[in-house]
Structures are given as structure tokens and as C-alpha cells.
Amino acid sequence: MNIYQYLQIQINLHELDDGFTFHCPFPSQWNFRAKELCHLSDGYHCLYDTNKVQNIEACRDEPQFEAPGYKLQVVGSLEVVKCTYDRYQPFLFSTNGNRHCIFEKSFCTDEGQVPYSQGSTKEDSMCRCDYTKGYDFVTRPRNMCFCIPTVEDCSCFIRHCPSGLVLSPDYKCVSVIQLLEILDCPITTSSAETTKRPPLSMDKKDDKHNYYNGKSIIEKKNLKDRLIKFVPTRASKEILFAIRKNPCLLITGPFESGKTTIACYITSTLAEEGYETIFVSNPEDIMKRTYRNRRQLFIIDDVFGKYSTSLSDITERSEKYGSSIKAILTKSGTMKVLITCRTYIYLLNFKRFENLKSQISFIHKDLISDELQLNLEERKEMYKSYVESDPPKLLSSDTFLLYYFYPIMCSSYKKNFILEYFKHPVDIVSAEIACMQNKSDIGYLALAVLVVLNNRIEKTILFDSEKNDNNIFHFIFDESCLNQYPSTNMLKKTFMSLNGEFIKDGGTFFSFLCPELFDIVAKCIGGSFIKSILKYSSSVFIKERLQLSTFKAKHCSNYIRVQQNMTDAFYERLTSDMNNNFIVDVLSNKHFQSEDYRRAFMVYLHKHLKSKTLVDSSTGSNVLHIVSSFGYEDFLNHFLTRDKCPSVNKKSVNGEKPLHLACQKGHMKCVQCLLNNKAVVNDTDLNKRTALHYACENGNEEIVKYLITNNASINSKDSKGMTPLHIACDRKHSDAGKCLVENKANINVADKSGKTPLHYAGKHDILDIVKILILNNAHINQCDENGYTPLHIACEYGNEEVVKHLVKNKAVTNSRNNQGLSPLDIALKNRLDAISLVLRQCEKNY
Structure with missing residues (x-):
């Protein structure tokens, strides 16, 4: 075998x-x-x-x-x-x-080759060289348009035509106008990139390789899918009308504002009118793929790229071939060109567009112009289409109109946290900023400058060379990791070009389009510019937006985290602000609600605090006023022990003393500390109020008692003639009122309006203090300057239980005020039936 x-x-x-x-x-x-x-x-x-x-x-x-x-x-x-x-x-x-x-069969996949014909069941495929990319045959085949790989050499090479000429489908270097003449060879409808060798299946047909004008059928289907929820708007209708009437049209708009989707809508509509769509990347491609007597729509999406650094030699090529394309558009009559460009790139390259327009005349449609920008009704219709429900009432009209990139917000919505999503579309903005950073776009630097300067940069800083502080820009640039530092003129131009995308022109300054956008951008990029923020940002920005990573309090979504290795720099900046008299901004920082952070900061203060006055520049209050108001006893002790500390009894611009503020806010330990350091207990403010007045306003019984034991004047009157007891009754603080009564406060003293404490207690329905006052011989029928007794007041405010107690204690029910009204008249007037009944039953007192 x-x-x-x-x-x-x-x-x-x-x-x-x-x-x-x-x-x-x-x-x-x-x-x-x-x-x-x-x-x-x-x-x-x-x-x-x-x-x-x-x-x-x-x-x-x-x-x-x-x-x-x-x-x-x-x-x-x-x-x-x-x-x-x-x-x-x-x-x-x-x-x-x-x-x-x-x-x-041969598949025409060698360098520069594209299919000419798929052949037949009896013949091999035919190949040609891709003239649209400059390829010509090394050896001229028997047929000038194609070659047969099995019988001849089909190799291709790059052929360079003289300036102003292009390679035609006949493989001749010709002028652009000659492309519109009758050609011997047909145009190419697919390229080497789109031609793939199918798998060698034995008997199954592979249908993956059908092509539609240089793009696969799958892409054509995706184009249709993209338009399923498309909502026609004024802009899309106007642009469709304009492209039908004009051969060339430019659409500009901010990122994700719907430029490409509108282009797809135009493509789909014109396809029904017999136009074939060809996507090209530059004007030179238009010349190569133009064909006589054929309806063609060329689309150049993002003609100068999406970012400032993506500008290539397309500008030179546009100028080089502009006049030729203009001649084609004029002579053809069947060809149209639709160009899209970001507003930012358009404004940044305005002169280039003007040069291009002088060669290729085009109509310009701006998606953020007053005539074309999305109005409220269009935005609501777009919401209905994409979200598939009616807009909820919690979304206000202002929220709908916040952003120009509203279309992408609708198409990306995931149906959760709807209000937060439409007010703060963090994912969309952060993705765009990440792209700007990755592309080293100058706009990223401009946004960083605006964040560091707390959402406001004066134009004088950019436009006035004498006031221009290049140190700020250089410092921020160094931290940005961008590739090349732009000129001041370029940075100025970038700010102007971002107007409408991220920035708005405020006349004398630039700021973000809205506070919500500022919140998002600051959160996105702030962490990358901590050094710049600590060096150049305002004290308000530091207070409101920076948070140490070690801080354990509830994290706010708008805070910028300061990593632990920057903690020293953070405290040094706060100390510098103290030296510059931004006392309130520093000491109201949320970190100091924690004793640990106060203790850490005092170490820096001890070493680096140099200011002699420590008076806040905006309020005129000194540091003792501020820490007493916040209740920071440790800070208070720290500043009281400093040799250069202001006097403990110094008044603020409102005449308030640290002791007044500590009592007003109810900070017992600060009150004790101040009194122990010789604060005068009975000093008054501009309204003649003492510390005891402030304590009764707050209602802290412990402080009231402490002040009384420290010889506070219990019957001192303020500028309105009110005693601390008046204040306690007027603010409805029963415990403080009881404490004052127990300490022999004058209960029948009247203020300048003639009201006694009983009038105020009756007004505010404080029954327990009413009882105490009456028990201590309060004048129950004393009238104020308008003739009102406490009973009048209680009836006026509908306090039934107080009325009953006053009547029970022999309050006169038929006393009339200056208007001639009795308590019963007032009760009837206010339709207080229960009180009226009580008063009628007491007619014997009439």
C-alpha cells in the first residue's frame, strides 16, 4: 500500500x-x-x-x-x-x-488601485489607478481607462501635475475647467481605502462591499437613522431654501449646535431631487471629483477643523483652487457645495474666510444669529422628539434657552436628574474641553484665564499694552501644558472668537455665557490650574470654590479639589489675603467650621501674618468683630493675644462692638472670652443698644444670665425706647423674658410708641410671658400712643387665649382707641367670632 x-x-x-x-x-x-x-x-x-x-x-x-x-x-x-x-x-x-x-478574481488592492469593474462570470475584474489621489499607470494599459491584472501590469505611481492643473479621469494633467468637458474615462466612485478584499467563502455571496458615492451603504443608513428624530427648524428650512437657490453655502455655529445634522438633512432632501452626495475634506477634492452634467452635492464638514491647532495647509489650498472652483460652480449649474464651520474657528479665521469668499462666492448662515438661533418653541419640540415626552414644568424657559449646544443635550439625555442635566450638562462641556486640551487649542488657555480671574476679564488687560499683565498669562500657560505660548494679540483674538460659544462680550469685559457654564468649566479645568488660582484668583473665588481634598464636610459639586500636596500653598494664600485685609473672605471660609482647620491655619498666621490693622477692606470691621460673629473662640483668643490686635471695645462702622456681635449670634464662649478681656458690658452701638439688647434679640437665656451677672444694665433703653424686655417679648423669646422679669426688669416701662412689654407679648401670642407679666403687676389697661391697650392688640392679631387671659384679669373691654374702636369692634371687623363671643360675655365690664 x-x-x-x-x-x-x-x-x-x-x-x-x-x-x-x-x-x-x-x-x-x-x-x-x-x-x-x-x-x-x-x-x-x-x-x-x-x-x-x-x-x-x-x-x-x-x-x-x-x-x-x-x-x-x-x-x-x-x-x-x-x-x-x-x-x-x-x-x-x-x-x-x-x-x-x-x-x-483580482481585487485591485495594490497601492493606488481602485476597482473599475467587477468583471463577469467569464472575465476577471478590471482595475484602474485612483486619479483622485494623483495615481497614474506605470505602464499604459491597452485600454486607457483600466487594466486587467491577469494579462497586464496594473502598477500605479504618484504623478505630480504642474501648478494649477489636476489629474483627470483620462490620466492627463488638465485645468479645472477642462474637467467639465467630455471625458473618455468615467469618474471614480470608490477609493482604495474603501475597497477591501472579501473573505474566500465557497458559495456564499458577501454583500458588505456596496458603495454609495464613496461612503458605504451602512453609513447612508446611519444618516437616515440620525434624522429619525430630527425636528425641522427655521434654520434648517432657511438653509435648505438657500442651497437650492445658491451653488455654495456656509453654515456656522457653536460646537454641537446641529451644523452636521442640518447638513445631513440637506443631503437627504436633495438626494430625493437626484443629487449625489460626496463628502470631501478640502477644496482640491471637489475639483478631482466633479463630473459634467451630474447633480452633485459636495459637503466639507468643519472646513478649517474644530480647533485652532487643526488648521493645516487647507487655507493655502483654498486660495490656490478657489478661483477654479468658482469657475466650476458658475459653469456647471448642477453642482453645489455645502460648508460647515464652528463659530469659534470662523471668527478666529475671519480674514481667511473673507479671502475665500472673494474667490468662492458663498452665502453665510449663522446658527446663533437672531433670525436662526433655536427659539423656545423649537427647543420644546426638540425635547419632545428626543426625550419622547412633554417638557416638565420644573424646566423653566430660561433653562431651555441656556445653551447653544441644546441639540446634543436632547440627543444625549439619559432620563435622570432632568433639571440638573439641562442646567449643568457637565459631560458635554467636559468632553469638549478635554478635546480642546488634547489639541492644545488656544481656546483652552482663554477659558483657563477666565476661570482663574473669576469669570471676568477686563478688555483693558487684553487690549491695552500698558495695562497688560503678561505674567498672569505666562503663569497660566506654564500650568496648562499647551505646546506653544500664543502672542497677546492671538489670545485677544481668541477671546473675541469664543464669543457665542463659551464667552459673551460684556462691553468692557468678557465673561462666560452664563453662571451655570462658568460653574461647569471651573469644575472641569480648575484642578489643573491650582497654582494659578492660588496666585491670581480673587479671595471670593478661593472662598467659594476651593476645597482641600482632606476636608470631610459634605462635598459640593462646584468645588475644586486642592490636593494634599498643595495644602501649604492654600494656607499661605489665605494668610496673604489676611495681610491684604480680605478678612471676611478668609474667615468665612467653610473649612474653618472645623476646629482642626482653624488650628492648622493659626500656625500659618503666627508665622506669616504681618498686617497691623486687620480691618476688612469691604466692611470696615476688624478681625475681632468678624471672629466674634462667627463664634470662633480659638481665633478670638489668638487675635486677642497679638500685640498688634485692635482694641476689644473698638466699634465697627455700624457702631457694633465684638461683644454685641457675639451676643447677637448666640456665641457664649466668645462672650465669656470678650468679657474676660475687658470688654465693656454696657457700651452701646449707634442705636444705643447694649450687649443685653443683642442677647435678648437672639434669645440665648444662658448669655442673658451671664450678662446680668456681669452687671449688664437691665433697663437700658435703645434709640426707640425699647428695653431688653421689650426686645425679648417682641422676638418671642419667653425664656429670656422670664429671666429678665426674675431679675427685676421694669415691666411697665413704655417705649417711644407707648408700648409696654405686655403689648408685645399680647401681639405675638406669648401666653406664658403674658401670665408672668400680669402676675408681676403689669399695667393691663395701659394705652400706647394710638390708644391701643394690650387687649386691642391681642384682638387685632386674633390671639384668642391671650384675650381670654386678659379679660379674666379684668382688662377693660369697652376701652376705645384713637379711632374710636373697642376691642369688640376690632374683633367684629376681623370676623373673629370666637373672640367676639368672649368679649360679649364680659359686657358687665363695659
């Missing part, structure tokens, strides 16, 4: 295994298998069975033949079928030695 017979036996054995896939023998092994199975070679058949979905073997008396372009396969019986798309049969097909069409 020879080796070939042995192999055939092994094949037969393997056929018994269900998992074995049988393959027909290779041509070199065909005779061995034929003799083994059929004892004659020309009667052996091995063909594909479509029912069993596998190859099968059979023995016949003689071979079978078919015409060129066809083959045989088993479909119950032998059936004639065409060769598959990837193979061809130029001569008679024979079952003797073959199972499919004999030759595999």
Missing part, C-alpha cells in the same frame, strides 16, 4: 465522524481520490450540495461539462449555476478535476 492509498483510507474513516467537514481533494490529489472511489478518474464528481450544505462525492460514467461562466452543483440533482462573484470561468467547466469556477 502506497502513501496515497493510506491517506484515502484515513479520509473514509473520518467521514464516519459527524464532526468532520469533508473537503473536495485538491487538483493534485484528484486522480488518487477518483481511482480510490470510482476506479476511473474522469467519472469522479465532487460538488457542493445546497440541501445538505456540504460537499458530496459521486461516481458517474463520464464527466459533465458546462458553458463558460457557469458551474455545476447539486440541488437534489445536478443543476447549472453562475460562478460566484469572486470567481470566473473563461472556458468550458468540467467536473473532472473541478468543483467551482476555476479562477479567483
Whole structure:
């Protein structure tokens, strides 16, 4: 037994295994298998069975033949079928030695090649060189338009045409105008990048390689999917009207404002009118792909790129080919060009666009112009389409109108936290800023400057060379990690160009479009510019937006985290602000609500605080006023022990003393500290109020008692004639009022309006203090300057229980005020039936 017979036996054995896939023998092994199975070679058949979905073997008396372009396969019986798309049969097909069409087609995938024709079942594919990319044949083929790889050399090379000329489909260097003349060779509709060699499937057709004007059908389908929820707007309708009337149109708008979607809408609409769409990357491509008497729509999306650093030589090419394209548009009559560009890039390159416009006349449509920007109704309709529900009432009109990139907000919405999403679209803005940073876009630096300067940069800083502080810009640039520092003029131009995208022009200054956008951008990039913020930002920005990473309090989404290695720099900046008299901004910082952070800061104050006055520049209050108001006893002790500390009894601009503020806010430890350091307990403010007045205003009984034990004047009157007891009753602080009564406060003293404490207690329905006052011989029928008794007041305010108690204690019910009204008259006037009934039952007192 020879080796070939042995192999055939092994094949037969393997056929018994269900998992074995049988393959027909290779041509070199065909005779061995034929003799083994059929004892004659020309009667052996091995063909594909479509029912069993596998190859099968059979023995016949003689071979079978078919015409060129066809083959045989088993479909119950032998059936004639065409060769598959990837193979061809130029001569008679024979079952003797073959199972499919004999030759595999060429796929035109060598450098510079593109398909010219897929050939046929009898002929190989035909290839051509991609003239749109400058490729020509190395050796001129028999047919000037294409070559056949199996019979001739189809190699391509880059051919450079003289300036002003382009390579035509006939592989001649011609002027642009000549492209519109009758050509011998057709234009190319696909390129080498889009041509892929399909897999070598035996009998299954691969339908992945259909092309639609240089873009795959899948992309065409995606274009239609993109328009499923599209809402026609004034802008889209106006742009469609304009492109129908004009050969060239430019759309500008901020990032994600819908430029490309509108271009897709135009594409879809004009396709129904017979236009083929061709996406190109620069004006030169238009010349290469223009074809005479064909309706073509060329789209250049983001013509100068999306970022300032993506400007390539397209400007030079636009100027170079502009006049030629203008001639094509003028002569063709069937070609249109639609260009899109970001507002930022358009403004940044305005002069380039003006130069381009002088060569390629175009109509400009701005998506943020008053006429075309999305109005409220369009935004609501867009919301309904994408979110698939009516807009909720919690979304105000102002919220709907906040951002120009509203279309992407709707299409990206995930149906959660709706108000926060539409007010603070963090993901959208942060993604755009990340791209600006990655592209080293100058706009990223401009936004960083605006963040560091707390959302306001005066134009004088940018435009006035004498006032220009380049140190700020250089410092921020160094921290930005951008590739190249721009000139001041370029930075100024960038601020002006970002107007409408991120920034608005405030006349004498630039700021972000809205506070919400500032919040987002500050949060996104603030952490990358901590050094710049600590050096140049305002004390207000530091207070409101920076938070140490070690700070354990509830984290606010707008805070910028300061990493632990920058803690010293953070405290040094706060100390510097103290030296510069931004005392309130520093000491009201949220960190100092924690004793640990106050203790850490005092270490820096001890070493670096140099100011002699420590008076806040905005309020005129000194440091003792401020810390007493906040209740920071440790800070108070620290500043009281400093040699250069202001006097403990110094008044603020409002005449308040530290002791007044500590009492007003209810900070007992600060009160004790101040009194222990010789604060005068009975000093008054501009309104003649003492510390006890302030304590009663707050209602802290413990402080009231402490002041009384420290000889506070219990019956001192303020400028309105009110005693501390008046204040306690007027502010409804029963415990403080009881404490004063117990300490012999004058309960019948009247203020300048003639009211006693009982009048105020009756007004505010404080029954327990009313009882105490009456128990301590308060004058129950004393009238104020308007003739009102406490009973009048209680009836006026509808305090039934107080009325009952006053009547029970012999309050006069028929006393009349200056208007001639009795308590009953007032009760009837105010429709207080229950009180009226109480008063009528007491007519014996009339």
C-alpha cells in the first residue's frame, strides 16, 4: 500500500465522524481520490450540495461539462449555476478535476488601485489607478481607462501635475475647467481605502462591499437613522431654501449646535431631487471629483477643523483652487457645495474666510444669529422628539434657552436628574474641553484665564499694552501644558472668537455665557490650574470654590479639589489675603467650621501674618468683630493675644462692638472670652443698644444670665425706647423674658410708641410671658400712643387665649382707641367670632 492509498483510507474513516467537514481533494490529489472511489478518474464528481450544505462525492460514467461562466452543483440533482462573484470561468467547466469556477478574481488592492469593474462570470475584474489621489499607470494599459491584472501590469505611481492643473479621469494633467468637458474615462466612485478584499467563502455571496458615492451603504443608513428624530427648524428650512437657490453655502455655529445634522438633512432632501452626495475634506477634492452634467452635492464638514491647532495647509489650498472652483460652480449649474464651520474657528479665521469668499462666492448662515438661533418653541419640540415626552414644568424657559449646544443635550439625555442635566450638562462641556486640551487649542488657555480671574476679564488687560499683565498669562500657560505660548494679540483674538460659544462680550469685559457654564468649566479645568488660582484668583473665588481634598464636610459639586500636596500653598494664600485685609473672605471660609482647620491655619498666621490693622477692606470691621460673629473662640483668643490686635471695645462702622456681635449670634464662649478681656458690658452701638439688647434679640437665656451677672444694665433703653424686655417679648423669646422679669426688669416701662412689654407679648401670642407679666403687676389697661391697650392688640392679631387671659384679669373691654374702636369692634371687623363671643360675655365690664 502506497502513501496515497493510506491517506484515502484515513479520509473514509473520518467521514464516519459527524464532526468532520469533508473537503473536495485538491487538483493534485484528484486522480488518487477518483481511482480510490470510482476506479476511473474522469467519472469522479465532487460538488457542493445546497440541501445538505456540504460537499458530496459521486461516481458517474463520464464527466459533465458546462458553458463558460457557469458551474455545476447539486440541488437534489445536478443543476447549472453562475460562478460566484469572486470567481470566473473563461472556458468550458468540467467536473473532472473541478468543483467551482476555476479562477479567483483580482481585487485591485495594490497601492493606488481602485476597482473599475467587477468583471463577469467569464472575465476577471478590471482595475484602474485612483486619479483622485494623483495615481497614474506605470505602464499604459491597452485600454486607457483600466487594466486587467491577469494579462497586464496594473502598477500605479504618484504623478505630480504642474501648478494649477489636476489629474483627470483620462490620466492627463488638465485645468479645472477642462474637467467639465467630455471625458473618455468615467469618474471614480470608490477609493482604495474603501475597497477591501472579501473573505474566500465557497458559495456564499458577501454583500458588505456596496458603495454609495464613496461612503458605504451602512453609513447612508446611519444618516437616515440620525434624522429619525430630527425636528425641522427655521434654520434648517432657511438653509435648505438657500442651497437650492445658491451653488455654495456656509453654515456656522457653536460646537454641537446641529451644523452636521442640518447638513445631513440637506443631503437627504436633495438626494430625493437626484443629487449625489460626496463628502470631501478640502477644496482640491471637489475639483478631482466633479463630473459634467451630474447633480452633485459636495459637503466639507468643519472646513478649517474644530480647533485652532487643526488648521493645516487647507487655507493655502483654498486660495490656490478657489478661483477654479468658482469657475466650476458658475459653469456647471448642477453642482453645489455645502460648508460647515464652528463659530469659534470662523471668527478666529475671519480674514481667511473673507479671502475665500472673494474667490468662492458663498452665502453665510449663522446658527446663533437672531433670525436662526433655536427659539423656545423649537427647543420644546426638540425635547419632545428626543426625550419622547412633554417638557416638565420644573424646566423653566430660561433653562431651555441656556445653551447653544441644546441639540446634543436632547440627543444625549439619559432620563435622570432632568433639571440638573439641562442646567449643568457637565459631560458635554467636559468632553469638549478635554478635546480642546488634547489639541492644545488656544481656546483652552482663554477659558483657563477666565476661570482663574473669576469669570471676568477686563478688555483693558487684553487690549491695552500698558495695562497688560503678561505674567498672569505666562503663569497660566506654564500650568496648562499647551505646546506653544500664543502672542497677546492671538489670545485677544481668541477671546473675541469664543464669543457665542463659551464667552459673551460684556462691553468692557468678557465673561462666560452664563453662571451655570462658568460653574461647569471651573469644575472641569480648575484642578489643573491650582497654582494659578492660588496666585491670581480673587479671595471670593478661593472662598467659594476651593476645597482641600482632606476636608470631610459634605462635598459640593462646584468645588475644586486642592490636593494634599498643595495644602501649604492654600494656607499661605489665605494668610496673604489676611495681610491684604480680605478678612471676611478668609474667615468665612467653610473649612474653618472645623476646629482642626482653624488650628492648622493659626500656625500659618503666627508665622506669616504681618498686617497691623486687620480691618476688612469691604466692611470696615476688624478681625475681632468678624471672629466674634462667627463664634470662633480659638481665633478670638489668638487675635486677642497679638500685640498688634485692635482694641476689644473698638466699634465697627455700624457702631457694633465684638461683644454685641457675639451676643447677637448666640456665641457664649466668645462672650465669656470678650468679657474676660475687658470688654465693656454696657457700651452701646449707634442705636444705643447694649450687649443685653443683642442677647435678648437672639434669645440665648444662658448669655442673658451671664450678662446680668456681669452687671449688664437691665433697663437700658435703645434709640426707640425699647428695653431688653421689650426686645425679648417682641422676638418671642419667653425664656429670656422670664429671666429678665426674675431679675427685676421694669415691666411697665413704655417705649417711644407707648408700648409696654405686655403689648408685645399680647401681639405675638406669648401666653406664658403674658401670665408672668400680669402676675408681676403689669399695667393691663395701659394705652400706647394710638390708644391701643394690650387687649386691642391681642384682638387685632386674633390671639384668642391671650384675650381670654386678659379679660379674666379684668382688662377693660369697652376701652376705645384713637379711632374710636373697642376691642369688640376690632374683633367684629376681623370676623373673629370666637373672640367676639368672649368679649360679649364680659359686657358687665363695659
